[in-house]
Amino acid sequence: xxxxxxxxxxxxxxxxxxxxxxxxxxxxxxxxxxxxxxxxxxxxxxxxxxxxxxxxxxxxxxxxxxxxxxxxxxxxxxxxxxxxxxxxxxxxxxxxxxxxxxxxxxxxxxxxxxxxxxxxxxxxxxxxxxxxxxxxxxxxxxxxxxxxxxxxxxxxxxxxxxxxxxxxxxxxxxxxxxxxxxxxxxxxxxxxxxxxxxxxxxxxxxxxxxxxxxxxxxxxxxxxxxxxxxxxxxxxxxxxxxxxxxxxxxxxxxxxxxxxxxxxxxxxxxxxxxxxxxxxxxxxxxxxxxxxxxxxxxxx
Amino acid sequence: xxxxxxxxxxxxxxxxxxxxxxxxxxxxxxxxxxxxxxxxxxxxxxxxxxxxxxxxxxxxxxxxxxxxxxxxxxxxxxxxxxxxxxxxxxxxxxxxxxxxxxxxxxxxxxxxxxxxxxxxxxxxxxxxxxxxxxxxxxxxxxxxxxxxxxxxxxxxxxxxxxxxxxxxxxxxxxxxxxxxxxxxxxxxxxxxxxxxxxxxxxxxxxxxxxxxxxxxxxxxxxxxxxxxxxxxxxxxxxxxxxxxxxxxxxxxxxxxxxxxxxxxxxxxxxxxxxxxxxxxxxxxxxxxxxxxxxxxxxxx
Numbered sequence: 001x002x003x004x005x006x007x008x009x010x011x012x013x014x015x016x017x018x019x020x021x022x023x024x025x026x027x028x029x030x031x032x033x034x035x036x037x038x039x040x041x042x043x044x045x046x047x048x049x050x051x052x053x054x055x056x057x058x059x060x061x062x063x064x065x066x067x068x069x070x071x072x073x074x075x076x077x078x079x080x081x082x083x084x085x086x087x088x089x090x091x092x093x094x095x096x097x098x099x100x101x102x103x104x105x106x107x108x109x110x111x112x113x114x115x116x117x118x119x120x121x122x123x124x125x126x127x128x129x130x131x132x133x134x135x136x137x138x139x140x141x142x143x144x145x146x147x148x149x150x151x152x153x154x155x156x157x158x159x160x161x162x163x164x165x166x167x168x169x170x171x172x173x174x175x176x177x178x179x180x181x182x183x184x185x186x187x188x189x190x191x192x193x194x195x196x197x198x199x200x201x202x203x204x205x206x207x208x209x210x211x212x213x214x215x216x217x218x219x220x221x222x223x224x225x226x227x228x229x230x231x232x233x234x235x236x237x238x239x240x241x242x243x244x245x246x247x248x249x250x251x252x253x254x255x256x257x258x259x260x261x262x263x264x265x266x267x268x269x270x271x272x273x274x275x276x277x278x279x280x281x282x283x284x285x286x287x288x289x290x291x292x293x294x295x296x297x298x299x300x
Numbered sequence: 301x302x303x304x305x306x307x308x309x310x311x312x313x314x315x316x317x318x319x320x321x322x323x324x325x326x327x328x329x330x331x332x333x334x335x336x337x338x339x340x341x342x343x344x345x346x347x348x349x350x351x352x353x354x355x356x357x358x359x360x361x362x363x364x365x366x367x368x369x370x371x372x373x374x375x376x377x378x379x380x381x382x383x384x385x386x387x388x389x390x391x392x393x394x395x396x397x398x399x400x401x402x403x404x405x406x407x408x409x410x411x412x413x414x415x416x417x418x419x420x421x422x423x424x425x426x427x428x429x430x431x432x433x434x435x436x437x438x439x440x441x442x443x444x445x446x447x448x449x450x451x452x453x454x455x456x457x458x459x460x461x462x463x464x465x466x467x468x469x470x471x472x473x474x475x476x477x478x479x480x481x482x483x484x485x486x487x488x489x490x491x492x493x494x495x496x497x498x499x500x501x502x503x504x505x506x507x508x509x510x511x512x513x514x515x516x517x518x519x520x521x522x523x524x525x526x527x528x529x530x531x532x533x534x535x536x537x538x539x540x541x542x543x544x545x546x547x548x549x550x551x552x553x554x555x556x557x558x559x560x561x562x563x564x565x566x567x568x569x570x571x572x573x574x575x576x577x578x579x580x581x582x583x584x585x586x587x588x589x590x591x592x593x594x595x596x597x598x599x600x
Contacts, residue, residue: 182388186525203506207518219520219600220519221518224485227483296519300558300560
């Protein structure tokens with residue numbers, strides 16, 4: 001089992017879903033990803049919170065085997081995002097973004113974390129993602145997530161980052177936007193030409209595609225009846241994926257495919273509860289049962 | 301191997317795709333479905349054409365083992381549809397619909413066809429689909445396709461049809477429209493409550509879902525680099541599916557799942573050429589090779 005470093009936001013989310021307001025629940029890409037990865041391997045989290053971040057949250061994360069030596073506590077308040085989901089949960093609008101201490105986030109990797117072998121660069125400014133890589137000594141596998149904002153305002157930096165990572169994870173619209181290619185096979189090829197040997201294109205309720213060399217893996221999402229809160233599903237997917245690769249300490253074909261299935265398993269739990277609730281509650285038996293459900297779903 | 305009856309439109313399509321106009325190429329739901337089904341089993345086609353329908357087309361269909369005893373030749377011209385696809389082929393607009401002889405289409409099932417065991421009711425008025433069933437003696441499996449038009453203007457008839465069929469095939473938007481359910485799991489349950497034991501929800505480039513009892517099968521589409529003409533892909537899928545079930549003369553779990561994969565295989569060929577070109581050219585070896593490609597694509 002190899003060590004896993006996860007860098008990204010730790011936040012409070014205020015979620016307006018189906019007429020109910022869930023005020024300042026725990027959120028953030030690094031939080032979702034770490035809790036998901038911790039199902040498979042020990043996790044080292046790097047992020048920043050404010051003085052208002054509650055002990056109960058740090059205790060919950062520590063209890064899951066997440067090392068918080070890289071969680072800086074800065075003067076000020078924790079990053080806070082507020083958003084409202086559409087009735088069918090297929091879209092959301094941002095009502096408010098208070099960057100707070102996250103505005104000045106400069107990831108500092110503790111000495112003990114610098115030798116981590118599996119690294120997930122959560123969705124933050126690609127300049128900061130590269131700062132993290134500068135502080136690491138030879139990780140064996142680096143996964144980076146990104147978003148439309150960085151494609152717009154940090155395009156050159158994102159392209160540069162791509163030459164330094166093993167895997168890029170992004171959604172279909174972002175893949176099209178970054179490559180100017182409508183066709184996803186061509187978009188994935190264009191992305192791999194930028195550097196990453198592995199490209200994963202997430203398609204939400206339609207599943208995910210992995211492109212690697214001439215190999216393509218397509219996994220449908222589990223059709224779910226009770227989707228409660230889609231927040232953090234993508235971060236959960238990537239976190240479980242990197243944790244699973246770290247547990248296997250192997251990125252070859254079968255390990256990679258299994259990691260993608262486990263990513264989808266954890267993402268399916270994630271969306272079934274508000275905030276991190278279901279992700280936190282799911283037992284190893286629950287996780288394995290749902291992995292088998294994916295086999296039944298896709299087997300022919 | 302059981303006999304397969306396919307009822308639906310036979311048409312000329314004028315397709316505006318990527319700046320090129322393909323004038324009056326062969327099209328129609330029954331044509332696509334029959335050519336796809338004929339890869340697996342002998343097909344009996346029921347439809348109507350005008351006096352302008354060329355011998356070359358009937359010869360081509362007969363050469364594939366399609367029995368045209370049910371292809372009525374009526375006074376007038378063959379159904380003609382003209383449409384323009386968007387640049388990325390994700391949508392299309394109808395420029396012109398000349399129903400011609402199709403306006404008075406009343407499917408007459410030849411005596412020799414009435415004992416067919418596998419029946420595909422292509423996308424026509426549900427009243428006509430029921431007329432077909434009235435003429436059949438106990439088919440063992442009936443599949444019906446439909447479209448948004450009939451959901452709008454023949455809602456009651458479509459609901460009635462549902463109580464008489466084994467499988468309903470429709471796309472995700474149609475499933476939502478017919479059931480008023482945004483969630484596809486719930487939509488599929490609502491559809492099964494109308495009668496069909498099997499519901500297939502097609503999602504285009506995202507693949508297809510089969511719902512049957514508590515069983516769900518999800519198959520991604522093959523990611524394709526060169527999509528040329530999406531016309532008829534859904535009809536091709538359903539035609540290959542019914543042909544494959546007829547060949548196996550079995551609709552149990554594994555046979556059903558294999559039939560859905562073969563449906564997707566033929567649909568993947570369909571979209572790679574204009575009109576029926578690739579569907580016509582694909583050899584048994586091509587078909588089997590692509591079936592194995594689906595295994596590689598989805599296996600974990």
